[in-house]
Amino acid sequence: xSFIADRLNRIKPSPSSMATQRARALKxxxxxxxxxxxxxxxxDTPPNVIEAVVRAMAASKTKYTDxxxxxxxxxxxxxxxxxxxxxxxxxxxxxxxxxxxxxIFNTLMSTVQAGVEVIVPAPYYVSYPDIVLxxxxxxxxxxxxxxxxxxxxxxxxxxxxxxxTKWLILNAPNNPSGAVYTRNELRALADVLxxxxxxxxxxxxxxxxxxxxxxxxxxxxxxxxxxKSRTIxxxxxxxxxxxxxxxxxxxxxxSELIKAITKLQSQSxxxxxxxxxxxxxxxxxxxQDFIPERKAIFQNRRxxxxxxxxxxxGITCHLPEGAFYVFPSCAGVLGKKTPQGSIINTDEDFVMxxxxxxxxxxxxxxxxxxxxFFRFSFATKMEVLEEGCARLARACAKLT
Ligand SMILES: Cc1ncc(COP(=O)(O)O)c(C=O)c1O
Numbered sequence: 047x048s049f050i051a052d053r054l055n056r057i058k059p060s061p062s063s064m065a066t067q068r069a070r071a072l073k074x075x076x077x078x079x080x081x082x083x084x085x086x087x088x089x090d091t092p093p094n095v096i097e098a099v100v101r102a103m104a105a106s107k108t109k110y111t112d113x114x115x116x117x118x119x120x121x122x123x124x125x126x127x128x129x130x131x132x133x134x135x136x137x138x139x140x141x142x143x144x145x146x147x148x149x150i151f152n153t154l155m156s157t158v159q160a161g162v163e164v165i166v167p168a169p170y171y172v173s174y175p176d177i178v179l180x181x182x183x184x185x186x187x188x189x190x191x192x193x194x195x196x197x198x199x200x201x202x203x204x205x206x207x208x209x210x211t212k213w214l215i216l217n218a219p220n221n222p223s224g225a226v227y228t229r230n231e232l233r234a235l236a237d238v239l240x241x242x243x244x245x246x247x248x249x250x251x252x253x254x255x256x257x258x259x260x261x262x263x264x265x266x267x268x269x270x271x272x273x274k275s276r277t278i279x280x281x282x283x284x285x286x287x288x289x290x291x292x293x294x295x296x297x298x299x300x301s302e303l304i305k306a307i308t309k310l311q312s313q314s315x316x317x318x319x320x321x322x323x324x325x326x327x328x329x330x331x332x333x334q335d336f337i338p339e340r341k342a343i344f345q346n347r348r349x350x351x352x353x354x355x356x357x358x359x360g361i362t363c364h365l366p367e368g369a370f371y372v373f374p375s376c377a378g379v380l381g382k383k384t385p386q387g388s389i390i391n392t393d394e395d396f397v398m399x400x401x402x403x404x405x406x407x408x409x410x411x412x413x414x415x416x417x418x419f420f421r422f423s424f425a426t427k428m429e430v431l432e433e434g435c436a437r438l439a440r441a442c443a444k445l446t
Pocket of ligand 1 (some may be wrong): 217
């Protein structure tokens with residue numbers, strides 16, 4: 047019997063984290079790498095949050111807390127959901143965890159087992175299918191094509207639902223496509239879901255505040271309140287507040303599910319870091335005015351990078367409506383030959399060629415369940431984006 051448990055063989059390391067690590071390793075070896083893989087804002091934690099954390103440490107807020115978060119943080123989470131999403135939760139219906147990712151993990155581990163299907167619209171956040179597999183369930187990818195804005199279509203959802211379906215995972219603004227649903231589009235998905243009361247919905251709203259062109263954010267339990275009793279709404283401070291390292295995510299859901307997640311958390315990480323919680327409390331209750339300022343910076347970068355990408359022969363890029371990624375198609379370079387004589391057959395070949403030839407790091411689309419695409423993050427300085435696009439153009443020009 048092998049030392050490593052079988053369940054671990056069902057999953058792979060997160061491809062986006064691996065690509066980031068590969069770029070970091072090349073940099074450490076002295077290579078001039080342009081890394082566009084990282085899914086975190088390049089801004090600093092807001093100063094009011096840092097000050098609040100210093101105060102919390104001085105006040106010895108450095109001990110274990112309640113497993114699901116301090117009463118103060120839970121109250122702030124409830125206020126956030128009510129204020130921004132029109133969702134009213136009881137104290138027993140919210141939880142804080144070690145990042146949004148732990149909530150995805152805990153929710154799926156608490157509810158998925160052999161025989162359970164989870165619908166995952168593709169392109170998807172890399173962790174969803176692997177966590178489903180780890181839990182013993184079956185991820186059911188549903189392709190959302192670029193000509194439909196990479197959005198799940200109601201008839202495709204209807205077709206994917208079976209008696210074994212337990213979850214639909216919705217993520218918008220989407221990583222990696224940037225797709226955002228309008229209220230009407232969510233309404234149409236909700237209409238399908240109302241016809242299938244055995245299906246629960248995980249709404250991953252982590253990019254809620256990274257939304258362009260004056261779009262308004264909606265989440266499914268807000269659009270159809272009848273779905274709230276079978277929805278978990280997941281959010282966190284990583285993306286909106288540039289607080290990825292503090293590791294605080296939170297969720298609202300029926301108390302039965304929150305209880306199960308808390309039980310699992312009690313036997314794994316216990317409470318999320320007390321200092322991280324103090325930071326998240328200040329982030330959620332303090333000034334919010336830097337959010338639109340940062341959004342405007344992201345939007346400028348988006349406009350620039352999309353324009354640069356669309357000038358490159360072989361590359362076509364749609365305009366993301368939110369989040370800080372572009373997900374261009376590289377269909378136009380497939381079948382071409384590199385100067386070393388190898389053929390670019392897949393998006394993964396293309397991304398490896400970019401790294402080898404130009405020291406340009408990206409993530410291949412197949413990691414997100416969609417081909418032939420690649421993901422660039424534009425959560426980095428404009429000069430870096432321009433240099434990345436120049437290297438991409440050079441790499442494409444060398445293909446024959
Ligand atoms: C769609 C999506 N959900 C969840 C997460 C996890 O975020 P965190 O665990 O930092 O809160 C990420 C991070 O990249 C993401 O892209």
